[in-house]
Amino acid sequence: MIKLPESGLSAAERFALDLLVDLARLVPAAPALDVVRLELTNQPARDLRSWMAAQWGIDVADGVVRVPRAVLGTVVDVAGAASEQRTTERDRYRRVSSSANPLVREGLEREPVIQRAALALQAATRKAAGRRAFRTVAPWPEGRRWAAAFTHDLDVVSWWPAFTLLRIVELTRKGALARIGRVAAAAIANAGFDPVTQGVVGVLNHEANAHIRSTWFILCGTPTLRTMRAGDLTYSPESTRARGILAQVCAIGHEIGLHGSFATLDHPEAFRDQRQRLEGITGPPVRGIRQHYVRINPGVTEHAMAGAGFSYDTTYGFPDRNGFRLGIADVVQRWDDSAKKPIAIDEVPFTWMDRALSKYRGIEDPAAWSKDALELATTARAVGGLWVGLWHPNLTPALGFPDAPRAYGATVAGVLAESPFVAPLDTIVQWCRARRAVRASAITADGKVEASTGAKVPFQLRLEDADGKAAEATR
Numbered sequence: 001m002i003k004l005p006e007s008g009l010s011a012a013e014r015f016a017l018d019l020l021v022d023l024a025r026l027v028p029a030a031p032a033l034d035v036v037r038l039e040l041t042n043q044p045a046r047d048l049r050s051w052m053a054a055q056w057g058i059d060v061a062d063g064v065v066r067v068p069r070a071v072l073g074t075v076v077d078v079a080g081a082a083s084e085q086r087t088t089e090r091d092r093y094r095r096v097s098s099s100a101n102p103l104v105r106e107g108l109e110r111e112p113v114i115q116r117a118a119l120a121l122q123a124a125t126r127k128a129a130g131r132r133a134f135r136t137v138a139p140w141p142e143g144r145r146w147a148a149a150f151t152h153d154l155d156v157v158s159w160w161p162a163f164t165l166l167r168i169v170e171l172t173r174k175g176a177l178a179r180i181g182r183v184a185a186a187a188i189a190n191a192g193f194d195p196v197t198q199g200v201v202g203v204l205n206h207e208a209n210a211h212i213r214s215t216w217f218i219l220c221g222t223p224t225l226r227t228m229r230a231g232d233l234t235y236s237p238e239s240t241r242a243r244g245i246l247a248q249v250c251a252i253g254h255e256i257g258l259h260g261s262f263a264t265l266d267h268p269e270a271f272r273d274q275r276q277r278l279e280g281i282t283g284p285p286v287r288g289i290r291q292h293y294v295r296i297n298p299g300v301t302e303h304a305m306a307g308a309g310f311s312y313d314t315t316y317g318f319p320d321r322n323g324f325r326l327g328i329a330d331v332v333q334r335w336d337d338s339a340k341k342p343i344a345i346d347e348v349p350f351t352w353m354d355r356a357l358s359k360y361r362g363i364e365d366p367a368a369w370s371k372d373a374l375e376l377a378t379t380a381r382a383v384g385g386l387w388v389g390l391w392h393p394n395l396t397p398a399l400g401f402p403d404a405p406r407a408y409g410a411t412v413a414g415v416l417a418e419s420p421f422v423a424p425l426d427t428i429v430q431w432c433r434a435r436r437a438v439r440a441s442a443i444t445a446d447g448k449v450e451a452s453t454g455a456k457v458p459f460q461l462r463l464e465d466a467d468g469k470a471a472e473a474t475r
């Protein structure tokens with residue numbers, strides 16, 4: 001538990017402090033309670049590495065933790081993506097260049113640095129508590145200490161031989177000649193079959209065997225020659241094959257979200273049109289969105305997403321490398337740095353994507369992609385956080401990716417071996433919102449803490465004491 005300053009904070013500082021307290025899983029407490037109080041101090045700003053080396057400048061006294069105001073600025077820059085909102089650097093898809101990300105600039109994108117700052121705050125608060133009551137909220141449901149989510153973007157449905165040819169061109173350019181032979185053989189063997197649906201079924205089988213549910217993002221516009229050439233829309237969601245795939249995915253209880261097409265970047269109303277069109281096919285609700293090619297205009301596009309009724313976005317990952325783009329392995333609210341206010345949508349940053357190493361780093365061995373996934377999962381687990389993986393179901397031998405399906409199986413098995421909580425993203429977002437809403441209102445004479453989430457939530461949350469042992473449940 002912790003008592004936060006009630007005044008004297010700018011909107012950005014309030015956003016950053018709430019975010020740190022949430023990631024620290026500290027329970028904000030009513031002013032009258034005898035628990036640790038947080039104060040802000042004025043220290044000169046530092047760069048990221050020097051804040052990390054200085055344990056974020058957090059100071060501990062009896063019943064008080066002091067956090068430098070300047071740290072809050074860093075939190076907004078990184079986890080609020082304020083730095084990315086200030087840059088004008090764009091790549092050829094009009095995305096913010098990865099090189100403009102503050103963590104990439106420091107070579108720190110594989111570290112959830114802001115989450116580590118929050119854990120430093122948690123440790124300092126525990127130390128400052130002394131004999132005062134101390135509680136955190138349990139991180140994940142079912143007593144799990146970290147979480148994982150498996151997600152898929154459905155980019156390919158129609159015209160599969162064209163994708164095989166494009167991939168052969170890519171492999172030729174890279175000189176991966178041995179692979180080309182295997183791709184061609186697989187493609188010829190699949191002539192007259194449907195390797196796209198087979199790829200989807202392969203992913204569904206891996207997940208059914210592991211007893212997990214995943215989240216699928218579906219393109220939902222009308223393809224034209226122009227959109228196909230651009231690598232944008234290449235299939236109609238109403239086509240027989242797409243409907244067949246959606247029916248299979250829905251029948252098992254996986255979540256369906258929208259994969260926003262290129263048009264959404266310049267035409268905000270397209271979000272609502274595409275969302276409604278998708279709900280017309282799969283039935284409501286469609287709550288999640290991820291942008292095709294991760295094209296997002298930070299601080300701007302999220303307003304359009306929220307306005308179209310999405311409750312979460314999961315676009316914040318790097319296209320060309322894997323890691324923690326916002327410095328966190330969790331769910332956070334989005335921030336508009338021009339208007340200096342939060343945006344009414346949650347962000348679930350993705351950590352790892354199959355094609356990041358292949359398309360941009362020239363690493364064509366799927367086993368290496370899987371190894372990278374598991375490394376980042378280990379990091380997410382170390383901070384009690386969330387790992388989100390993105391696997392494209394079109395990565396099959398006939399479509400240009402020998403050995404890839406087996407690597408997906410290895411990734412699922414490797415992640416599950418460390419016992420995370422696994423769920424579709426909508427469930428994870430709902431849990432995180434409930435966790436964020438917990439407030440402590442009283443401590444009884446026998447030392448019991450009364451806490452509640454305020455509104456009805458689909459979960460019962462547990463508090464944990466200073467030793468990490470299960471304590472009270474929320475009301």
Ligand SMILES: [Zn+2]
Binds near residue numbers: 259
């Ligand atoms: Zn896509």
